[in-house]
Amino acid sequence: MDGRLSLGNMNYWSNGSGTLSGIRDYNFETRFTVGYGLKPSKNTVITPFGGIGYRYLADLSGGMTTTSEASGYNRKSNYLYSPLGLEIVFPIKSRWTLGFTAEYDLFWQGWQFSELGYAFAPYKSSDWEAENKQRRGYGTRYSVKLSRRIGRYNYALEPYFRYWSIDDSDILSVSTWEGGYELHEPANTTKEWGMKFGIKF
Secondary structure (H helix, E strand, C coil): CEEEEEEEEEEEEECCCEEEEEEEEEEEEEEEEEECCECCCCCCEEEEEEEEEEEEEEEECCCCECCCCCECCEEEEEEEEEEEEEEEEEEEECCEEEEEEEEEEEEEEEEEEEEHHHHCCCCCCCCCCEEEEECCEEEEEEEEEEEEEECCEEEEEEEEEEEEEECCCCCEEEEECCEEEEECCCCEEEEEEEEEEEEEC
16 A cells, blocks of 8 residues: 655646646545566566555646636546556666566546636635546556665665546536536646655665
């Protein structure tokens, strides 16, 4: 079982709504996976794994305005998925090992909560929240890990890439004093690059 929490800023771009920079971004994820190590040779270990995961992402652009004067709003994404992957680890020289991990994330369902009150003049707050269900999408992950054993400890560097592609959500019909609307969360992609450093005791 593992989890992670990240905080930062992101940029938004849309053909119809313009661009917006400096959006506060929060990302929380927890996963439970199990795997079984196979040894096709003396020094190589191949581990297929699978499990269940939950991802939460909050993009907080409420009160901000894009370059085309569109009003931003807070978006809170919730994904339920199953990670399915393969890890290969083998030695490259004395006390050094190299590992590769490839993963496909099987998307079960997403729940998108949008505080659209920010985007409508009568509200301009988080009071009005819409919920859309997302039913189609997928994710992938890739990483390379270089490890070095020094004494009793293993030190590792691991560059990684993570990708999500989520299709259009279901349509939600709502009524306001301005009239009726059909709301949906448009198809979107997320790309993340990073570097991890670890010490194993």
